[in-house]
Amino acid sequence: MPIAPSDEFRRPFWVLLHIHAHARRSRKSAAAVGRGRNNEILLASLLPNHPPTPSNLYLYRKNGPFGDTPCVLSMVDNLILFHAYTGPELRFPPTRLCDFFVYRADPNEPSLKLLPHPPCSVDRDDPFGIFPRGDKHYTIASLVPSISSAYDHVLHLFDSETQIWSRKDLIVESAQASFPVDTPVSTKRILSQHHTSTVITLAGAISWVDLWRGIVFCDMLSENHALSGVPLPLPQITGPARHYRGIALLGGCIRLVEVDSEIVDLPDTCDEETGWAIGRTENWTITTWINKSDKDERNSYAAWNKVTTL
Template identity: 35%
Template structure:
């Protein structure tokens, strides 16, 4: 794998890393390594191998006495923590399955040794997208929100690290529902009208606010540290390109994950002064593509020709039920993005762009947009994308792109060798954990060496 970007991104250790959510199996000991035991009393060792964006960092999981047939997966990341699910299987047959998983919370060093804690197993097991993680100084909270069967209420499951032997269960209701959409939603876009969680964000504060996000519909905010928590709705910008297409009939909406990404950024809302505002950041990807009829090579699979794509970014510092809280920051088309000479040369050599592939930047099949979560002024317009040569390409070849939406430039690219996954899957996520890694002088040299590679 290789990466390239302007020198300004190499000056120091970055605040924002991209972490591949599917962990790698193997031992990779370093100053980031932490270990504990599984529920079957087998040793498990976790190590973080940081890389400079746009190249995703890797997480390694090593269980010397256990065969892991389902790859471990990072469910959630916040500040110096991430939550990991490992399907450990049965001690009798050695098989692994998602329904037989242990959950672990990894904490970065931050002037002490990194730690790995196994959680009390929840019952029943939860869908990954419904699980959130909240950092509370030396402690943390894991919370799960699910719709109650046959009821307008929701089931809220809470685990506090200081009470490691219990999950708290509550029924919660929506006391402040999301406002109606400011325009008529066509029947084909009916998916916009109900909530199905795509991801969970951590906002924090004294009440421990967390948000269960449906990237099409909106956000359900919940103060999970209150004695009687309730839910309140926050809308998201309407995907006007999808609602208005086909002469106003709209289009069927599938998973929003390939088209939208969201993050909560402390101090990322601008405003100047000594106390810049915290904010939500949303990125929306518009694509102009046509379905290409299959041939002998592509029989049984879909293929698309991309004509152009557009990135829209939004900021929300108020987080109320008003649609007007969202401010559109940028709208750029791929055909308007400039590419540095060195980056263009590497893209030509890789075969991603150029006459050999018959593609320019705006012809690339891009997906899974994510905003950079650094509060630094020169990072606030950066958006990450995943690019492929072909839709559902069988080869494990992908590229990460870092786009400066404010200056309309491609900052960097990195080859990302991942197997193709269903379009609904998260494949990487921005994390601020690098700020909390405190290596020794020797380890720091080695870490910076890895980041510059």
């Protein structure tokens, strides 16, 4: 994600952030000091690397090790949302025992803030997005399917200015267009409903993306936070979506990339650490689509233009 520019020489403009934080103190970057739920001291710092090398969030707990590896939930500009569990060692601690923090990775004024604990209906593994509002404030949003037949989604919001969590039950006012052709049996299951793969911030919206199926846009500039859907090009392969597809806003256009390849096992070889067979990637293909349409016209398969196949 893009990070705020600084005066530091050769500091990258954008980074790829590792999802798991390093639970130790970094000696190479200045740390922000914050306090957890029991007033204990925590330190956070970001060590940015130039892509494709991933960057790392470093977290240090003065009272001892974390009970579970802290996990990054979202990053937009220089804002990083993560959760951390500071109790005794426990695998998959429940959300009620986890603390949520926002770390501002500003090289000049870094900060680490403990958020008020979200309502019990918010899960630590929900798909979160961040919507910056000026230089100081932001909104955190989580969109999950509704269990009520009267609504499509539940939107949880946190306002950094009021320090309050709120909830809205919403329907998708403009549902994504239907698939233009009969889909193969192998893909019908993954295309039948929305499963969020990633969350991105696009102009005035936070977008929950199912990389196989489509995008649910949430208008963050309207009071009612209207939802609208946009389809993605039909998948040419199946499997874990994030292994094969990626999406971003570049040059004012939504760009979707799909990578297909064949993994060939190398005989009589294995990884010394895992014991797994070592493979070689062959016959790879990269396909790129661009959606240049404005908000009112992008809800169509015709809005996607295939621009390259390598």
